[in-house]
Amino acid sequence: MEVVQRGQLFMISMSRKGRALGMITFAAPSQICFRSLQVVLEVLPATLRELVQSGKDIEAAYWELVIKDIQDACKLFESIYDETNGGDGYVSVEVSPRLADDTQGTVEAAKWLHKVVNRPNVYIKIPATAPCVPSIKEVISQGISVNVTLIFSLARYEEVIDAYLDGLEASGLSDLSRVTSVASFFVSRVDTLIDKMLEKIGTPEALDLRGKAAVAQAALAYQLYQKKFSGPRWDALVKKGAKKQRLLWASTSVKNPAYPDTLYVAPLIGPDTVSTMPDQALQAFVDHGAVSRTIDLNVSEAEGIYSALEKLGIDWNYVGTQLELEGVDSFKKSFDSLLDTLQEKANSLKLVSL
Ligand SMILES: O=C(CO)[C@@H](O)[C@H](O)[C@H](O)[C@H](O)COP(=O)(O)O
Numbered sequence: 333m334e335v336v337q338r339g340q341l342f343m344i345s346m347s348r349k350g351r352a353l354g355m356i357t358f359a360a361p362s363q364i365c366f367r368s369l370q371v372v373l374e375v376l377p378a379t380l381r382e383l384v385q386s387g388k389d390i391e392a393a394y395w396e397l398v399i400k401d402i403q404d405a406c407k408l409f410e411s412i413y414d415e416t417n418g419g420d421g422y423v424s425v426e427v428s429p430r431l432a433d434d435t436q437g438t439v440e441a442a443k444w445l446h447k448v449v450n451r452p453n454v455y456i457k458i459p460a461t462a463p464c465v466p467s468i469k470e471v472i473s474q475g476i477s478v479n480v481t482l483i484f485s486l487a488r489y490e491e492v493i494d495a496y497l498d499g500l501e502a503s504g505l506s507d508l509s510r511v512t513s514v515a516s517f518f519v520s521r522v523d524t525l526i527d528k529m530l531e532k533i534g535t536p537e538a539l540d541l542r543g544k545a546a547v548a549q550a551a552l553a554y555q556l557y558q559k560k561f562s563g564p565r566w567d568a569l570v571k572k573g574a575k576k577q578r579l580l581w582a583s584t585s586v587k588n589p590a591y592p593d594t595l596y597v598a599p600l601i602g603p604d605t606v607s608t609m610p611d612q613a614l615q616a617f618v619d620h621g622a623v624s625r626t627i628d629l630n631v632s633e634a635e636g637i638y639s640a641l642e643k644l645g646i647d648w649n650y651v652g653t654q655l656e657l658e659g660v661d662s663f664k665k666s667f668d669s670l671l672d673t674l675q676e677k678a679n680s681l682k683l684v685s686l
Pocket of ligand 1: 481521583584585
């Protein structure tokens with residue numbers, strides 16, 4: 333196990349054999365691009381001026397900046413990708429969140445991004461909304477690697493795994509080893525919502541379950557992962573070089589300061605998982621986190637918590653749907669605000685406005 337930091341991007345990962353790995357990295361456009369766009373805006377206003385003066389609208393200028401940014405990041409991680417034989421060293425770029433309910437639009441956007449970025453270690457990031465699950469299958473079948481984001485429930489996670497398996501099976505490729513995927517399962521937000529519901533219920537039993545739902549569900553997701561990536565169907569794909577779709581823990585920073593600051597990292601360490609961490613969570617883990625396999629230490633406890641919550645009236649499907657709506661909405665807001673910032677800058681440079 334190893335913690336790697338390059339610039340603002342981090343990963344902790346443990347390989348199947350417990351060997352320390354390099355890094356894989358992910359960032360929503362709001363994170364990676366906003367940081368780099370700040371640099372662009374401060375240091376290179378000429379780039380933006382040139383782009384807009386060449387007749388591009390702000391969104392087209394945005395994509396041009398993002399693509400260059402992602403290509404540079406891919407280059408930075410290329411050696412890790414090569415050293416791990418395509419296991420790590422990826423960079424994600426997300427299709428426009430405005431397409432989250434558009435199956436075919438998402439497929440087209442993913443194919444376009446994959447083509448223009450043109451790097452082997454790029455993940456095209458697609459949200460796990462109901463309309464985009466078929467897009468995931470289609471994009472995987474075209475040999476494009478995917479980071480499936482915004483997964484909040486076990487039911488949707490199973491659909492995402494099936495989309496990956498269906499996509500691999502539908503692909504005409506004889507060697508599947510370069511088509512990879514991660515399933516980004518969001519953790520802390522589950523507690524944020526369920527804690528509120530438990531407080532509303534207000535009984536001692538309900539209050540005692542606060543801060544336990546997210547890790548319990550994540551532990552069960554790992555059980556599902558192990559089940560789905562074994563058996564005859566999976567073995568047939570392995571013969572063609574297929575790689576497992578790794579589980580990636582997203583939303584790992586603690587939102588309730590009363591909880592331990594490594595709550596969403598320490599209990600979720602296991603083979604083939606990826607933990608993404610913002611700076612604060614990473615610093616906390618480096619400072620006092622312990623590295624050992626924890627993900628399947630307490631499976632029966634996780635099952636108990638999951639069903640105790642159900643018995644209290646917590647509807648896991650409602651939780652998943654609600655968090656997905658909020659997640660898509662917040663990705664859209666980040667995207668819109670980024671475009672607004674870019675437009676303001678363009679205006680201040682006395683450029684052509686839209
Ligand atoms: O989208 C992915 C992974 O696909 C995440 O890495 C994502 O960028 C971040 O983890 C989340 O947006 C952060 O979530 P939160 O801490 O705001 O709940």
